[in-house]
Amino acid sequence: MKSLFSDLFAAGSDTSSITVEWAMAELIRNPRVMARARAEIATVIEPKKVVVESDIERLHYLQAVVKETLRLHPPVAFLLPRKAESKIALGQYIIPEGARVVVNVWAIGRDPRVWADPEEFRPERFLEEDIDFKCRDLKLIPFGVGRRICPGIPLASRMVHLVLASLLQRFEWKLEDGVEPENMDMSEIFGITVARALPLRAVPVVP
Numbered sequence: 333m334k335s336l337f338s339d340l341f342a343a344g345s346d347t348s349s350i351t352v353e354w355a356m357a358e359l360i361r362n363p364r365v366m367a368r369a370r371a372e373i374a375t376v377i378e379p380k381k382v383v384v385e386s387d388i389e390r391l392h393y394l395q396a397v398v399k400e401t402l403r404l405h406p407p408v409a410f411l412l413p414r415k416a417e418s419k420i421a422l423g424q425y426i427i428p429e430g431a432r433v434v435v436n437v438w439a440i441g442r443d444p445r446v447w448a449d450p451e452e453f454r455p456e457r458f459l460e461e462d463i464d465f466k467c468r469d470l471k472l473i474p475f476g477v478g479r480r481i482c483p484g485i486p487l488a489s490r491m492v493h494l495v496l497a498s499l500l501q502r503f504e505w506k507l508e509d510g511v512e513p514e515n516m517d518m519s520e521i522f523g524i525t526v527a528r529a530l531p532l533r534a535v536p537v538v539p
């Protein structure tokens with residue numbers, strides 16, 4: 333039980349908090365998207381009520397914001413390594429038996445052959461096209477795929493949406509004096525997870 337819980341804790345905490353931090357950074361950097369996300373929350377949730385889990389399914393734009401965040405900033409950029417059980421042909425490649433296969437999800441999310449204007453943070457793309465985290469064409473697989481797919485998707489999804497919705501519902505967000513959205517440092521640190529090189533520093537303002 334001890335190792336099960338330490339696995340769950342390790343796999344679930346960093347990944348979810350990094351996702352919220354990247355989402356907030358992208359929202360602050362893209363005021364148009366921030367305004368639309370906040371407007372949706374203000375329309376869907378009655379004034380003075382706090383956001384609860386059951387509201388998430390009605391927050392379609394917020395869901396698109398989370399997908400767009402995980403497209404550009406998948407916390408587990410290379411998934412877990414695979415090993416080929418036998419020689420296999422994959423597209424134009426031959427994978428030899430025993431080869432270690434690393435899937436670069438980060439690169440798929442920024443590939444112009446897969447996504448139009450990949451560097452642009454535009455959640456609307458997920459309103460135009462119905463893509464979920466288990467999509468068959470493997471365009472969006474921040475939780476991995478197949479038998480080893482992340483078992484924490486339901487919890488992660490609830491927590492990330494709920495935390496984001498709460499932060500956006502109650503506050504307007506601004507950057508520290510002297511920092512402009514267009515000059516924000518969006519560098520990454522590659523480790524087991526891909527975090528922001530400089531932690532996000534944002535100032536909540538009560539509207």
Ligand code: HEM
Pocket residue numbers: 339340341343344345347348351406407408411412413474475476477478479480481482483484485487488492
């Ligand atoms: C945004 C949040 C999260 C992301 C992006 C994420 C992503 C991933 C990825 C990419 C894998 C490897 C899947 C593969 O290689 O196919 C994985 C595995 C795993 N995740 Fe998550 N995860 C998140 C949250 C969570 C949470 C909340 C939990 C549980 C509390 C969790 C538990 C696990 C476990 C136990 C594994 C190993 C599964 C196995 O090896 O069979 N994850 N996760």
